[in-house]
Amino acid sequence: MDLSSAVEGDILVVTVNETRIDASVAIQFKDRMREETDAVTGRVVLNLEQVDFIDSSGLGAIVAAMKQLGTNHRMDLSCLNENVDKVFRLTRMDTVFRIHGTVGEALSQ
Amino acid sequence: MTNSPSPIHIELEGTPQEVRAALIRLRSKLSLPRFAHIDVGTLEIVLGEVLNNVVEHALAGRKDGRIALTCDLGENCWNVLVRDNGAPMPDNNLPSGIAPDVSIAMADLPEGGFGWSLVRMLAHDIHYHRNNGWNTLSLRVDC
Numbered sequence: 001m002d003l004s005s006a007v008e009g010d011i012l013v014v015t016v017n018e019t020r021i022d023a024s025v026a027i028q029f030k031d032r033m034r035e036e037t038d039a040v041t042g043r044v045v046l047n048l049e050q051v052d053f054i055d056s057s058g059l060g061a062i063v064a065a066m067k068q069l070g071t072n073h074r075m076d077l078s079c080l081n082e083n084v085d086k087v088f089r090l091t092r093m094d095t096v097f098r099i100h101g102t103v104g105e106a107l108s109q
Numbered sequence: 110m111t112n113s114p115s116p117i118h119i120e121l122e123g124t125p126q127e128v129r130a131a132l133i134r135l136r137s138k139l140s141l142p143r144f145a146h147i148d149v150g151t152l153e154i155v156l157g158e159v160l161n162n163v164v165e166h167a168l169a170g171r172k173d174g175r176i177a178l179t180c181d182l183g184e185n186c187w188n189v190l191v192r193d194n195g196a197p198m199p200d201n202n203l204p205s206g207i208a209p210d211v212s213i214a215m216a217d218l219p220e221g222g223f224g225w226s227l228v229r230m231l232a233h234d235i236h237y238h239r240n241n242g243w244n245t246l247s248l249r250v251d252c
Contacts, residue, residue, distance in 0.1 A: 023161045024125035053132070055157040056227060060220035067215060083150040090230050091223045092211045
């Protein structure tokens with residue numbers, strides 16, 4: 001599971017360098033997110049620009065990644081493509097996360 | 110004579126890695142020009158949930174699990190058939206697919222249980238039967 005991160009002020013942008021977050025990588029995703037966000041000081045933005053498929057296990061792993069941050073660090077999402085957005089809307093997880101169209105938009109708020 | 114293309118048939122073993130490979134294969138087959146006007150994203154979401162459910166439940170703990178998937182393009186929808194040699198559905202019934210509540214405290218948010226609710230929202234004419242040690246699930250997905 002290829003994740004990379006960049007610090008922008010007190011915001012940590014974690015980019016998923018994969019096209020799929022599914023049942024076969026859900027646990028790795030959650031573990032890698034824990035490593036990437038270990039030293040976070042503020043907000044986390046998860047950049048899903050390259051992801052074109054997510055299943056319910058992948059969705060669960062994103063929820064788990066947010067929960068393991070605790071209540072002091074918010075996790076926002078950015079750049080959901082059509083199919084990923086559909087899964088968030090149908091499960092109403094779009095009401096749980098703040099979803100931004102671009103990373104720039106996520107950083108400016 | 111009909112002009113519809115022959116059905117897509119994919120066989121896989123019962124692991125999450127095989128499900129991923131099967132869906133990637135399906136997407137590559139559906140990237141052909143003759144499918145250019147067809148929505149394949151919804152089909153992929155439905156199949157991901159159905160196949161992973163088979164792997165996680167019907168074929169749990171099995172090393173000889175087999176799944177056969179057929180997608181036949183109809184007039185306005187995909188006619189999908191998924192067969193597996195795993196355990197029957199509990200009580201021989203389809204999962205209810207009631208979506209978990211997400212209007213709750215963050216710490217209590219569900220991390221699973223969405224699979225069959227997605228299937229029920231995106232597919233229709235869903236039927237299940239058990240015969241000779243095989244499960245057969247049929248459903249339709251609009252395209």
